[in-house]
Amino acid sequence: MVEEKLKAALPGKSPALERLHKFLARAGVASRRRGEELIRGGRVQVDGQVVTTLGVCIDPATAKVTVDGQPVHLPARLRTVMLHKPAGYVTTMADPQGRRQVTDLLADQPERLFPIGRLDYDATGLLLLTNDGELAHRLMHPRYKVAKTYRVTVAGRFDQAAGAKLLAGVALDGRPAVAERLRVLQSGAERSVIEMTIREGRYHQVKRMLRQVGFSVQRLKRIAYGPLRLGRLAPGAWRDLSPEELTALAQAVGLDPNIRA
Numbered sequence: 001m002v003e004e005k006l007k008a009a010l011p012g013k014s015p016a017l018e019r020l021h022k023f024l025a026r027a028g029v030a031s032r033r034r035g036e037e038l039i040r041g042g043r044v045q046v047d048g049q050v051v052t053t054l055g056v057c058i059d060p061a062t063a064k065v066t067v068d069g070q071p072v073h074l075p076a077r078l079r080t081v082m083l084h085k086p087a088g089y090v091t092t093m094a095d096p097q098g099r100r101q102v103t104d105l106l107a108d109q110p111e112r113l114f115p116i117g118r119l120d121y122d123a124t125g126l127l128l129l130t131n132d133g134e135l136a137h138r139l140m141h142p143r144y145k146v147a148k149t150y151r152v153t154v155a156g157r158f159d160q161a162a163g164a165k166l167l168a169g170v171a172l173d174g175r176p177a178v179a180e181r182l183r184v185l186q187s188g189a190e191r192s193v194i195e196m197t198i199r200e201g202r203y204h205q206v207k208r209m210l211r212q213v214g215f216s217v218q219r220l221k222r223i224a225y226g227p228l229r230l231g232r233l234a235p236g237a238w239r240d241l242s243p244e245e246l247t248a249l250a251q252a253v254g255l256d257p258n259i260r261a
């Protein structure tokens, strides 16, 4: 049975072997978790045999892997770009409501680039897209605590007490969510503008944290992601990361910068 043969091959025994769900992520097919779902769902074949067991290892150099019958290849060239996401685009790869997707803004690129994490439909700012599954996985993993900074417009006058609560941590989903840094850029009776840095990426995290201290978000723009800054990139425009940016990003999550820059 192919699964038993493959399972017996544990990654520790040969540096060339890799777990199937990691290989799928590295090939840009899906996140590791989604890769596991594809495997469990019987959609992945290795050397012509369906594999449904998790933990199976393959030799990426020789195994013929398919998903839904389509061959899976590792990208020949790792590429990561920065997009200034405009409002009115979804960051998912498919949208049941047929809304515009951020990937529409990068049409005609030879690589299959997918967004690293998400930004809400109405949010704007710095979004990374890549075909580097390992880099994406680490940047999104809570263990690496990558900082993200948002410029946020809220309704009403933002007060010190609200700021202090955010810095101390507010409860979201039964556990604390903390602002690491907070700056008030403008404070007015109608609206205020703040900059807030967090090191997690929970669903609607910034909006929900502000809601917890009594403020509704009118605008949300991500201006920094780890060591990267959005700078003057125009809304809807994108660019490849520079070698220096790639090095800094890889180092921020403990990856070898040499194969990326």
Ligand code: URA
Pocket (backbone or CB within 6 Å): 118, 119, 120, 123, 203, 204, 205, 206, 207, 208, 220
């Ligand atoms: N927090 C939010 O509420 N929305 C985003 O898009 C990103 C962070």
